[in-house]
Amino acid sequence: MKRRSKVLLGLATVAGACLPLGAFATTASAAEGTHIQIKQNAAIAATTCYTFVGAEDKNYCNISRPMGDSLTVGVPANTTQVVIDLKNFPWESPSDSITVTPDKNRCVEVSGTAFNSKLLEVGC
Numbered sequence: 001m002k003r004r005s006k007v008l009l010g011l012a013t014v015a016g017a018c019l020p021l022g023a024f025a026t027t028a029s030a031a032e033g034t035h036i037q038i039k040q041n042a043a044i045a046a047t048t049c050y051t052f053v054g055a056e057d058k059n060y061c062n063i064s065r066p067m068g069d070s071l072t073v074g075v076p077a078n079t080t081q082v083v084i085d086l087k088n089f090p091w092e093s094p095s096d097s098i099t100v101t102p103d104k105n106r107c108v109e110v111s112g113t114a115f116n117s118k119l120l121e122v123g124c
Helices: 003-024
Strands: 035-040 046-053 059-065 070-074 081-087 096-100 106-111 118-122
Touching: 035 046, 035 081, 059 070, 081 106, 081 118, 096 106, 096 118
Parallel strands: 035 106
Antiparallel strands: 035 070, 046 059, 046 081, 081 096, 106 118
């Protein structure tokens, strides 16, 4: 067998071995009617921005939400991840970020103060 034939046979073998793995690997996407609830419990006027990866890839922001505020966001179909960024001021870079999968309803809480604000996934 020539060297070129051996290389092609080897590549075909590797591809054949990986094919079953690819057939069962799935990407979670938004279940119909899922949502994300963002509770603002921090001692700041928080700005939360979120991106629906895979669906719209557009950044939405809710600016200066007061303490005690709660926001529920519907997740569009074909979303594979939701990235949520927390900013203490609208013009700042994010002070914290969290990524959640939209396979079920999720609840995220903003906590802390201007010096240690955090995003945490909490039970709904």
